[in-house]
Amino acid sequence: MRSLRVDAVLVQAVIAGALSFAHLHDIAEAAGQDGWKAWAYPISVDLLLVAAWRRLRALQADGSPAAAAWTWFLIALAASLGANVATAGLLDLGDVPDWLRILVAGWPALAFLGGTLLVHSPNNTAEHTADETEDQALYVDRVESTEPVPATDPAPAALEPTEAPAPPATRPEPEPEPAPVQPVEKPRQAPAAASVPSALVDHARKLADAHRARTGSPMDTDTLRARLGVPAPMADAIAAQLT
Known part of the structure; x- marks a missing residue:
């Protein structure tokens, strides 16, 4: 039953698209666009739509x-x-008004402008730039807060010259050298788990929700790490908080 319903919808879409295509072609041809130009107008309108x-x-899924x-x-x-409405007998296709000729002649420039603005959206570019800047700032703050401060060795005290001792009357026997003391190696402590800022977790949750809305599947850890620009351990910690 589902396959039959899908086929019926596709057939209906093909019929409606063919009728709309033909109506747009008739309007363009009546407005003075002949030959291949009359066939290009329906394609331009449908592609922009x-x-x-x-x-x-896409913008609604990202919340933009x-x-x-x-x-x-x-x-x-x-x-x-x-x-479609104009070809229903409301307009004489043998003598179309001048304003319709102007609209049809100016449509290619309008469609080109619309397609260019849709592809190169300034809002989308600014949003991704701001997200990348915020991610880099959060990562730098985390690294600076967890980086240990190296201990500075005190400056050695200046050696004061001492008087040379008087030579002994008799040469003493050399004492045996003490056995070298082996340094005791301290056990290495396991690094503490890196803390994840709440702002970074919120931003990661927003990216994961947008990815799920677009693809229908949850975002994996590698994709999350690539979008945030953080190391793999931190991406694992963020993914654990998102589940």
């Missing part, structure tokens, strides 16, 4: 502002929906 929707879902993605999604939806 899909790209804006994918960008919108999605106003720009919403804007371009509505523009592409208005272009597709307007073409």
Whole structure:
């Protein structure tokens, strides 16, 4: 039953897409765009619609502002929906108004601008830069707080010159040299478990939730360590707190 339902949805999507494609082609051709240009307009509108929707879902999964993605999604939806409504007899395709010719002629530049802004989003770049800066600052603070301070040896006292002793009357016999004392090696203590800042744990939880929302599976320790830029022991400690 599930496979039949999926097939029905796909057939419905193909039919709706073909009708919308044909309507956009008819509007472009009526507005003076002939040949291959009339066929390129439906592709441009549908691609901008899909790209804006994918960008919108990604921003919502990361918890980032999605106003720009919403804007371009509505523009592409208005272009597709307007073409479908206009071909329903409300517009004379033999004599289209000048404003429609202007909109159709200016669409390529508008679609190019929208696609470029969706791919190179300044909000997304600034967010990743801020996250990387915060991760590096937290890691530096942790290293500085756990790094031992080397002990400084006191400066040796200056040797004062002493008077040379008088030579003995008789030469004493040499005393046997004492056996060298073997230094006792202290047992090495196990390093204390590194403490993880709560801010870093919260940020790691946010990244793990976003990864789960996008892929449907939990984030493994290697991916978490690569995203945070921390050593493997610290990544293991963070992953233990996330479970």
